[in-house]
Amino acid sequence: MARGAGLHAAIGRCLSSGRFRLQSRPANGVILPNRSKDEIKNLLGLHSLPLDAAEPACNLTLLRKGDRLVLFDAGSGPNFQPTVGRLADSFEAAGVDPSEITNIVFTHAHPDRIWGVLDDFGDPLYADAHPWISQAEWDFWRANDTLDRMPEERKSFVVGARNRFDAIEDLVTFFNPGDEPVPGVEAVDTHGHTPAHVSFMLHGGPDPVLVTGDAINHPVISFEKPDWEIGSDQDRAQGAATRSALIDRLAADKAAIVGFHLPYPGIGTVERSGAAYRFAPA
Incomplete structure (x- = not known):
């Protein structure tokens, strides 16, 4: 079996929940706050990427593990952006009934990852699924001072996370980095994007695969300039350090990845390219 086919088999399915339409333009310093317009233009222009818009994909990973059907993150649901609330269509196209999902494991609690646990009416969408989230991530969003410390444009993230936490509180189980919420699914500490962001290494298939969450979130910047600080990271310096490492x-381990915001379906490998790296789709 070719390696690309092996990676797709190891991961199971990647489901699209749509694409973001970001008003924050790469060239205006919001996405790359510490870089000049010329630096950004030179990097993105080399890959014919627009400087005045960003529409990243949103790919959710679905893994069948024995008698478990595991969903990594839950998407944004219908109330964040209309262009990313399309997971239901992908379930239908894939012939998957959401009621079959047994576990949902969260990389972090941003809107595009956890708001989708509720349906259009505010009821739990995956009523029979067992949710798992990092203890430290839960504690951060629940902390008394988090709302006050959050920038104004992200206060809705806190309110939304707490609302979803309320919906799953009686069902949720917590884990720490190094734990396996599901056998063969190892939580990996990749904090920086949020204070307790985790990725998940999938073991037991023909190749190890890392579900990266937002530790890697751009098909060019994350690979060619992993040390550049990203505006969407809560701790920008830590996010860059985590991403670089x-x-x-x-690249050294030749491990495969599936990236939430990489071009659909987000599956591939990290390869050295001169003094930097590149994403090689499977």
């Missing part, structure tokens, strides 16, 4: 390790 992770990219280097993945």
Whole structure:
């Protein structure tokens, strides 16, 4: 079996929940706050990427593990952006009934990952699924001072996360980095994007595969300039340090990845390219 086919078999399915339409333009310093317009233009222009818009994919990973059907993150649901609330269509196209999902494991609690646990009416969408989230991630969003400390444009993230936490509180189980919420699914500390962001290494298939969450979140910047600080990271310096170490390790180990915001379906490998790296789709 070719490696690309092996990676797709190891992962199971990647389901699209749509694409973001970001008003934050790469060239205006919001996505790359510490870089000049010329630096950004030179990097993105080399790959014919637009400077005045960003529409990243949103790919959710679905893994069948024995008698378990595991969903990594839950998407944004219908109330964040209309262009990303399309997971139901992908379930239908894939012939998957959401009621079959037994476990949902969360990388972090941003809107595009956890808001989708509720349906259009505010009721739990995966009533029979067992949710798992990092203890430290839960504690961060629940902390008394988090709302006050959050920038104004992200306060809705806190309110939304707490609302979803309320819906799953009686069902949720917590884990820490190094634990396996599901056998063969190892939580990996990749904090920085949020204070307790985790990725998940999938073991037991023909190749190890890392579900990266937002530790790697751009098909060019994350690979060619992993040390550049990203505006969407809560701790920008830590996010860059985590990303740099992770990219280097993945290239050295020849491990595969599935990236939430990489071009659909987001499956591939990290390869060295001169003094930097590149994403090689499977």
